[in-house]
Amino acid sequence: MAFLALDTANDAKPHNGNDMNPDDNPEKASVSPSDVREAPSDEEKVLTHRDFSRMSRRELLKLSPLVVLGAFAIPRVQEKLLEKGVALSDWASGEFFSKSRLARTFKDSDVVPFEKFPYNGYDILDPEVDLDSWTLTVEGLVRNPGEFELPKIQTLPKIVQNTRHVCVEGWDAIGNFGGARVSDFLKFIGADTTARFVEVECADDYYESLDMASMLQPQSLMCYEMYGKPLDRGHGAPLRLQMPTKLGYKQAKYLTTFRVTNVLKSDRKGYWEDQGYSWHGGL
Amino acid sequence: MAAKSALDLKTVSILSEHRTDIAAYEHPWVVRMAHWANAASLFVMVTTGLRIYKAFPSFGAKIPQHDFINIPKWLTLGGWLGGALQWHFTFAWIFVVTGLTYVIYQIVSGNYRQVLFTLRDVSGVWPMARHYFFFGKKPEVTEPYNPLQKLAYTSSIFFGILATLTGFVLYKPAQLWWLAYPMGGYHLTRVWHFLAMCGFLSFIPGHLIMVALHGWNNFYSMLVGWKKGPEYI
Numbered sequence: 454m455a456f457l458a459l460d461t462a463n464d465a466k467p468h469n470g471n472d473m474n475p476d477d478n479p480e481k482a483s484v485s486p487s488d489v490r491e492a493p494s495d496e497e498k499v500l501t502h503r504d505f506s507r508m509s510r511r512e513l514l515k516l517s518p519l520v521v522l523g524a525f526a527i528p529r530v531q532e533k534l535l536e537k538g539v540a541l542s543d544w545a546s547g548e549f550f551s552k553s554r555l556a557r558t559f560k561d562s563d564v565v566p567f568e569k570f571p572y573n574g575y576d577i578l579d580p581e582v583d584l585d586s587w588t589l590t591v592e593g594l595v596r597n598p599g600e601f602e603l604p605k606i607q608t609l610p611k612i613v614q615n616t617r618h619v620c621v622e623g624w625d626a627i628g629n630f631g632g633a634r635v636s637d638f639l640k641f642i643g644a645d646t647t648a649r650f651v652e653v654e655c656a657d658d659y660y661e662s663l664d665m666a667s668m669l670q671p672q673s674l675m676c677y678e679m680y681g682k683p684l685d686r687g688h689g690a691p692l693r694l695q696m697p698t699k700l701g702y703k704q705a706k707y708l709t710t711f712r713v714t715n716v717l718k719s720d721r722k723g724y725w726e727d728q729g730y731s732w733h734g735g736l
Numbered sequence: 737m738a739a740k741s742a743l744d745l746k747t748v749s750i751l752s753e754h755r756t757d758i759a760a761y762e763h764p765w766v767v768r769m770a771h772w773a774n775a776a777s778l779f780v781m782v783t784t785g786l787r788i789y790k791a792f793p794s795f796g797a798k799i800p801q802h803d804f805i806n807i808p809k810w811l812t813l814g815g816w817l818g819g820a821l822q823w824h825f826t827f828a829w830i831f832v833v834t835g836l837t838y839v840i841y842q843i844v845s846g847n848y849r850q851v852l853f854t855l856r857d858v859s860g861v862w863p864m865a866r867h868y869f870f871f872g873k874k875p876e877v878t879e880p881y882n883p884l885q886k887l888a889y890t891s892s893i894f895f896g897i898l899a900t901l902t903g904f905v906l907y908k909p910a911q912l913w914w915l916a917y918p919m920g921g922y923h924l925t926r927v928w929h930f931l932a933m934c935g936f937l938s939f940i941p942g943h944l945i946m947v948a949l950h951g952w953n954n955f956y957s958m959l960v961g962w963k964k965g966p967e968y969i
Contacts, residue, residue: 498748505750505759505962512960515765522776522830538826549911556910571798617922619909622817623792624801625923698910729818731825736910 539731546733552670556697556736559615559627567680570628572687573620573701575724579686580657580707587691593652593713596643603691606675609633609641613681614672616697618704619736621725630695631678635668638675644713652714653694656707661694661723663703667735672697675708700734745880747969748962758969759962762880764847770838771958777831778940780813780823781899782933787812787820795927828903835896850880853890857883877967888939895935902929 500508524530572578588600613631639646646669652662667673676695677684684690689706696704702725726732746761763771786807793803814820842848860883866872868884875882881889902925905915909922919925947955957963 500748500750502750502752505748505964509956509960509962512765512962516768516772516959519769519772519776522773525780535822535826538829539822541829542825546908549908551911554911557913565797569797569799617909619922620792620798621821623789623926624794624798626798725818729822731821736908 539729543731543733546731546735547664547666550664550666550698550733550735552666555670556616556672558672559617561615561629563627564615564629564680565626570618570626570679570688571620571624574657574687574706575659576657580655582656582686582690582707584691587709589692589708590710591642591712592710594645594648594715595713598642601642603677606633606638606641606692607677609637609675611678612672612674613678614674614697616672616695618697618701620701621730621734629680630674630676631681632674632676632692632695634671635673635675635694635696636671639668639713642711642713648713649715650713650717652710652712652717653705653708654710654712655705656709659705659707659724660721661703661705662717662721662726662732663694663696663699664733667696667698670696670698673699698736700736702730703734750964757965759964760880760966760969761961762850762957762963762966763961764841764845765961766837766841766845767847768958768961770834770841773830773834774838777827777834778936780827781831782936783811783813784820784823784827785929785933787814788817788824789930791817795923795930825907831896832900835893835900839893851886851889853883853886857886860884861887879968880966888943892936892939895932895939898928898935899932902926902932 525534588602589606591598591601610633611631612634613629615627615629617625617627619625635651636646646665649665650662651665651668652660654660674695676689676693677691679685679688684693689708692708693706694704694708702723720727722732723730726734748759750757750759790807790809790812792798792801793805793807794801795804796802812820814823842851860875863872863875864882864884867874901915902919905912905919905922905925906929909916909925913922916922916925919928953964
């Protein structure tokens, strides 16, 4: 009904400026002040100025729920609210993640040359790991804890994949990575895969913690090769995590300790997470 | 005869000794709530988005890095990348919930007819633009929103959808790789996300200037819903 009225009103009135005679337009005429005074419609209310102001104020008060947003301006509350917001996003990320969903893999021709695959680290690029005496310390909810040498990890089936590495800063690069599946390694060390987390520590004092579901995703690697060569020092020699379903900061380099656990210390969730990055960091 | 606008807006007459004013209920409560919640969340999304972009202000490769634009820090919110991400991922929820509420309400209530840009609005765009930008004659006002406004408000819905979809792809490229396809892949999605913001930014200054030019009565209507003496009645 209203729609029709609008159409006819539009058709009847060319956009010809302000010189319209109000009589040409029945709608316009119908609401001229004199008409309204003589014949107020049944549907239309007639109010005094005071009543109208009161009604307006009531409508204004109905917007009061928006004051809640103002809490974001209060420094102490703000921090808590943002923590909640990020926690909500992390929760949604975890729920949305499926370990059977694979990240895209790419043709060899899509891989960037090795020199164009960025080095990135929070502090130093070479923590001077003694590669000859290096072992990975395995702890926590596992049947076979202890020290694991690299050749032992290399006995597990080797996976080579071209996947996209995404940095939280916004850049990305497709690289070629080789290593053992984390899931195979977890089996190898007799880990309780119903445990919730894996914590890792690194030779450069970096540390991370990751959800078990992401670790079990078949593209998550204990990576010891890039571009067919042993991992170089800048990229995390001798062993790093390589996970196309995680942001770069979750893929810790220079691994020294691998711990399966159900409990995370609230102030030691990850080097960047403890400063405010999202913990899930899932892609 | 009932005093009605063409859109069946609720109206009242305000009596005083010398004159009678008409007021129309232009902005229902949901629309006003959505408008202000969206104004806040859009402000946060843009300023923190710029801070996030500042961490890698390029659309190319990391090596060699060619910066596209240097965003001054005072335009940004969040302090550092991690802080900006916290704001961004908190207000993203508010942005999406607000947008969905608004769109669903507009459709269900039929109120969308006020603002939806349709084919019959096309012919009115140029006369309005000529009036605004080239001092042309002011076209007849027949409804709450003129064709140019409708175009702006309708395209902002489109920018909102684009910003949301591209945002999801950037957030979850491994899970939503299929959604990255129509955007030209993950890498280009960042460009689309940026362009969605540019869309909003192209609209906001004009919007604010118009609000300033049209004065208190018009501004107040977005707070209380009622507009006194609307031109189209």
